[in-house]
Amino acid sequence: MTELDMTAASASLGASAGAIQAHYDLSNEFFALWLGSTMTYSAALWHDGDDLATAQLRKLDFHLDAANARDGTNLLEIGCGWGSLLERAVTKYGVGRAVGLTLSDAQSQWERAARSDRVEVRLESWVDHAPGTPYDAIVSVGAFEHFAKAGLSTSEKQRAYRHFFEWCYENSAKGAQLSLQSIVYENYDEQNPNPFVEEVFPESDLPRLSEICAASEGLFEISRVRNDREHYAKTLRAWYRALRAQRDAAVQLVGEATYAKYEKYLGVFIVGFHVGTVNLARISARRIDSPVKSVRRSRPEASLLL
Amino acid sequence: MQQAEMKTSSLGQTEIEHWLVSYVAQLRGVKQEKIDVTATFDRFGLDSASAVALSGDLMEWLQCDVEPSVIYDHPTIRRLASHLVTVRAAGARG
Numbered sequence: 001m002t003e004l005d006m007t008a009a010s011a012s013l014g015a016s017a018g019a020i021q022a023h024y025d026l027s028n029e030f031f032a033l034w035l036g037s038t039m040t041y042s043a044a045l046w047h048d049g050d051d052l053a054t055a056q057l058r059k060l061d062f063h064l065d066a067a068n069a070r071d072g073t074n075l076l077e078i079g080c081g082w083g084s085l086l087e088r089a090v091t092k093y094g095v096g097r098a099v100g101l102t103l104s105d106a107q108s109q110w111e112r113a114a115r116s117d118r119v120e121v122r123l124e125s126w127v128d129h130a131p132g133t134p135y136d137a138i139v140s141v142g143a144f145e146h147f148a149k150a151g152l153s154t155s156e157k158q159r160a161y162r163h164f165f166e167w168c169y170e171n172s173a174k175g176a177q178l179s180l181q182s183i184v185y186e187n188y189d190e191q192n193p194n195p196f197v198e199e200v201f202p203e204s205d206l207p208r209l210s211e212i213c214a215a216s217e218g219l220f221e222i223s224r225v226r227n228d229r230e231h232y233a234k235t236l237r238a239w240y241r242a243l244r245a246q247r248d249a250a251v252q253l254v255g256e257a258t259y260a261k262y263e264k265y266l267g268v269f270i271v272g273f274h275v276g277t278v279n280l281a282r283i284s285a286r287r288i289d290s291p292v293k294s295v296r297r298s299r300p301e302a303s304l305l306l
Numbered sequence: 307m308q309q310a311e312m313k314t315s316s317l318g319q320t321e322i323e324h325w326l327v328s329y330v331a332q333l334r335g336v337k338q339e340k341i342d343v344t345a346t347f348d349r350f351g352l353d354s355a356s357a358v359a360l361s362g363d364l365m366e367w368l369q370c371d372v373e374p375s376v377i378y379d380h381p382t383i384r385r386l387a388s389h390l391v392t393v394r395a396a397g398a399r400g
Contacts, residue, residue: 267357
């Protein structure tokens, strides 16, 4: 299989650009109504007394610290949303270069408006991204949820995740640090999926914490794991309240049916995080520069030989 | 809906319990007499989407904030009604 075929095979394991755009390209103005001033669409990191914006900036700093972002760092963010972390990396951490990948056209357009010349936003999957220089730091917040398509077999799903860590390994410099955040299944039965979630996030399946850990083994050493589902419940409650408070404006932008779908989805996710159906993993890891086992790309056809 | 026309200022434990009984009975398509106010909501087959819808309807009726996850923290009609009475009293004072 050629390199190109392999890329295509791996790309097809994750949610397609169309599926990503179906959710994230809905309307920047609509998301701005309830995500708050930072336009950050992932769980915040709350301390007592925080408002949403403060807790979101705390989350960005948590990941930038974990990735060891500093003066001159060449930083990659996989799934950069509307660019809040890239902006923070440049303005607060003084990184030399901040590259963000997104599959959402609307997100990439939004970022384009306000970007610093040290920020580069690319409408591209990590699968297709070929950086000139290896990255010193890789952050991915709320994207891993889309790296495996719904309906994959357990081994295909594992291979999709493994490919992600192999890609990060090959495209990062010695001593690189990785900081990931993803929703994970917790007290959940994969055999009995909630069809409504598929309707909101088409094609996407969630990982389990154990699958992420297994996929990174031998490539990245996990130095810290936090499970923060109550932080996501609290973030979602803030979004839910804001969306309901902006009901009329939201309906104007996206219509009654889409408004209702989002209100329901935020509510259902609040319940999911509150009761522990799903969890929120934040994982810090460092590159294993001298692995005892040779690091080989798992070839998509290899599974046929098992 | 007749319930919605009920004056919300004078609502106590009994009225809220009655509203919840009628809501759950209608949702499940069973007689109100079949609804035990001390049984947990999962007995009535309420899933997370029904929980969210219920909290939304309660917010509209009672004109106060009700968490979508409220039935998981106050898992019977009796306990939920008691919680809502407390929330409304706190809201009225505030």
